[in-house]
Amino acid sequence: MTPPPAAPSGTAARLSLRRRLFRELLPPLFLLWLVGSGFILMRSWDEIGDSYIDQLEHLAFTLAQVLDETAMTAEEAVESVRARRDRNFFVIVLREGQPVLRSALAPEGMVALPEDGFETRLYYLASAEARNGTVQVITGLKKEEVRQLTTAVVGGAALPMALVMIGMWAVMYVGVGRALAPVERLRAQLAARSPGALDPVGTEGVPEELQPLVRALDDLLSRLRDAIVSERDFVADASHELRTPLAAIRAQVETIDRAALDAPSREALDQVLRGVDRSTRLAQQLLRLARADRLDRPDAPEICLHEALASVVSELFPAAVRQDTELELAGDPAMLRIRPEDLGMLVGNLVENALHHGGPGGQVRVSCGSEGGAAWLRVEDAGPGIPEAERARLFARFRRGESARAHGAGLGLSIVASVAGRLGATVTLGRSADLGGLSAELRFPPEATV
C-alpha cells in the first residue's frame, strides 16, 4: 500500500538535472573548441605563409645583391644558403636568362618564374634581379613546409585548449553536484518520512528555486491532512448516527415492564432486542471495515498476543454468556507487532462468527502461540463447521455461506480476510480437531513476529 520511496532508476536517469545540464553544456563547449582551433589554424596558415614569402623575397634579393657586388661565385653563395637549417628552400640563379645554378631541391625544368607568378600548386616563389640586370635569382619553398609548421603551431594551441575544456568539465561536474546537493538533501528528507507523516516539509534551508516546489508539496500535504481528518470525522459521526437510534430503541424497549406482559408479547420484545443486537453488530462491522481502510494508521506497537487476546476476549465474554456459550483462552505467549484495533477486528469477528456458528450451549476456544518464528492465533468452535467447498466463498464480502445463513454474519469473515491481507497474514479455515466445529487460523508473517 505504501508507494515506493524512490522512482525507478530508468526514470531518474531520464529526468536527471545533472545529465541534462551536461547535455546542454558539453556540445556547445566542444563546438567552441572546434571553432577556436579552426580559427587559429586559418590565421596561422596565412601568417606563416606571409612570413615565409617575406623570407623568400629577402633571400632572393640578398643573393642577387651579393652576386652582383662581390666576387663570390654563385656556388659559394648557394652553399652558404644550403648550410642553413631551412633545407626546403631552393635557389635558382639565372645569368642572362640561362640557369647557371640550381640548388638540390629546385624543381626540374623551372628556368624562369612561371606564368602564374609567385605561387604554384606546390611552391611559394620569389625573385630578385641584380642591378646590372644580368643576374636573376629565383627562390622557392615547398608549401608542404608551411603546412607542417602551421599544423605544429595549431596543434600546440589546440592541446592546451582541450585540457582547459576538460578542466572546465571537471569543475562543472563538481560544481553542479554541489549546487544540486540541496535537492538531494530534500529527497533524502522526504524519503525518510514515515508514510503517515503529514506535517509540512518547510522551506527552511531550501534554495530559492526549489521553494515553489516545496510550498506546493506542503499545500498538497495540508489538503491530504484535511481529507484524512474529515474522513475520520465521518467514520466517527457515522458511528454516532447509527448507534444513537439503536440505543434509543433498546432503552425504550427496556423500560417496558416485562412482568406485566403475556408470553407472546415478551417473546416479541425479545425478538426486537435481538434485531437491535444484530443491527448494532452490523453497524459496528461496517465501521470497523471503514476504519481498517483508514489512511492515517499509526505504527504498530509490539504487544504480547496472549495478553492482548485476554482483553479482547474479555470484551466478548458478556456476549458469549448471553449466548450461553463457553469461551476459553488457551495457548502460549507470543510477541507480535500489530495495532490493537487490527487485532480486535480480527479476533472480534472470528469469535462473533464462532459464537453464532456454535449456537446456544456451544463452546469457543481462542488460542495463540508461535511456531517457526511466526505467531499464530486460532478460533475454534463446536458448531457444525463449514463444508470445504463453501469456505472460500465465505470470504467474499457480503456473501453468506449457505449453512451460515441463520446468523447473518456475512461481513465478519470478509473483514478478517481484508485485515489479514493488509497485515500479510494468512487465514486458513478447517475443522477443529478438539471441538469438531470450524477452526479459523491466522498465521502472521515472520517479519511481524518479534
Add this chain to the structure above:
Amino acid sequence: MRILLIEDDAIVGDALVKSLGRDRADVVWSRDGLEAEAMLRGGGFDLVVLDLGLPGQDGLSLLRGLRGRGDVTPVLVLTARDGVEDRIRGLDHGADDYLLKPFDTGELLARCRALLRRAQGRGDDRIELGQLTVDLQAHTVTLAGRVLTLPQKEFRLLVYLAERRGRVVPKPQLEQMLYGWDEGAESNTVEVYVSALRRKIGAASIRTLRGVGYMIP
C-alpha cells in the same frame, strides 16, 4: 438521590428518565450542553450521566470544566463512539466509567449504583443480582430471602465481582485484591473460593472465562 442526565437524543433521554426513575432516583434531564453547564455549576447532584455528543458544548469540555472546578461528582459517560482513543480520552478527562451505546439498561443501572456507592462511601447500600442481594453494611448475602453466611474472603470476592458486574475481572487482579502484593497466593486459591461461592449462590451466577478470569453476568 439526584441524577443529572445530559443527553440530547429525545428517545434515549426519555427512556433513561423512566428507567432511572423506576430505580428510585430523582432525575433532572438536560438536552443542551450550555444548559447542563449551568446546572453543573449549581451543583447538588449525586451522579452525572453524560452523553459525549452534545449540541451547544460538547461532553468532554463539560467534563473538563467540572473536574477543573474540583467537582468530584461521579460521572458515567455514554458514548456512541467506539474508537479506543475516544474511550481513553473520556477516562483521561475524569470520567468514572463509560458505556458504549447501545447499552443494556440493567447494566447502566448497576453501574450507576456502583458509582453512587463508591462516591458516597455509604455502607447502607445493597447490590442486587437477580435473586441475590448483597448488603454491604450488614455484610450479609440473601438468596431468595434466605440469609447466607459467607466467610470474609468469599464475601469480598463476591462484592468485588458484583461491583464490576458485566465485566471480566482477570484472575491476577482477584488474587491481588484478596492477598495484596506480598502474600503469594496458591495459584488455585481463587478457583477454590469461586467454586465455594458457586455452591452457595448458584453455579451460573459466576461465569468463568477460562484462561482469563471471572465475571458476574
